[in-house]
Amino acid sequence: MDKVTMGPKTLMYPMPTVLVGASVGGKPNYMAAAWCSIACMAPPMVAVAINKARHTLKGINENKTFSINVPSTRQVVEADYCGITTGARVDKSRVFESFYGKLKTAPMIKECPVNLECKLFNTMDCGSHVLVVGEIVETYVAQEAVAGDSPDIKKVDPLIYSDGKYYRVGERLADAFSAGKAYKKSR
Ligand SMILES: Cc1cc2nc3c(=O)[nH]c(=O)nc-3n(C[C@H](O)[C@H](O)[C@H](O)COP(=O)(O)O)c2cc1C
Incomplete structure (x- = not known):
């Protein structure tokens, strides 16, 4: 493959679209974030890169x-709204219906099929953004998004973000931790 250099860029494929929820001055606030990933298995942790100017970071x-909160494609308008408006200027507390869990101070979104309730574990100042790492203390999944014992990605129907556009998940390709068994050393 011939390559084109593009300089240092924050390219990653695909990126999720999540809504980070926090209580700021006692009021729920939600912001869209695409720079979010699982950070640890035991204990379960998640990491999200949040710009220092975000109102959510205050909370x-x-x-x-x-x-x-993992929105489904049905929430694309509301999710994007939370990514283009700041709680510092507009009240986003009624965009969604909020509920609270074990920690009492982490607002979660009823309309989103998956919610991770997190306790702050650590932050790392990376420059423009702070990497916020949280320990997941509880996971909430909408009944209708569960198939058998676990969530079904097609039922969750998550919003995927790439290059300024939203997408939905495509077709199933292969079984993970298994497809590689067909690899032949002679190739
Ligand atoms: C699709 C999308 C993804 C975004 N991803 C991030 C992100 O990962 N980190 C971040 O700091 N801001 C991200 N933003 C921008 C914030 O969501 C936006 O600045 C928002 O207004 C912040 O809200 P707040 O000030 O109420 O916290 C994203 C926006 C959109 C639309």
Whole structure:
């Protein structure tokens, strides 16, 4: 493959679209975030890169709790709205219906099929953004998004973000931890 150099860029494929929830001054606030990933298995942790100017970050620092909410494609308008408006200027507390769990101070979104309730574990100042790492203390999944014992990606129907556009998941390709068994050394 011939390559084209593009300089240092934050390219990753695909990126999720999540809504980070925090209580700021006692009011739920939600922001869209695409720079989010699982950070650890035991204990379960998630990491999200949050710009220092975000109103949501104030609430995370205030309570040491936050939530990661996975919207479905049905919530594309509301999710994007939370990515183009700041809680510093507009009240986003009624965009969604909020609920609270074990930690009491991490607002979560009823309409989102998956919610991760998080306790702040650590932050790392990376420059423009702070990497916020949270321990997942509880996971909430909408009944209708569960198939058998676990969530079904097609039922969750998550919003995928790439290059300024939203997508939905495509077709199943192969079984993970298994497809590689067909690899032949002679190739
Ligand atoms: C699709 C999308 C993804 C975004 N990803 C991030 C992100 O990963 N980190 C971040 O700091 N801001 C991200 N933003 C921008 C924030 O969501 C936006 O600045 C929002 O207004 C912040 O809200 P707040 O000030 O109420 O916290 C994203 C916006 C959109 C639309």
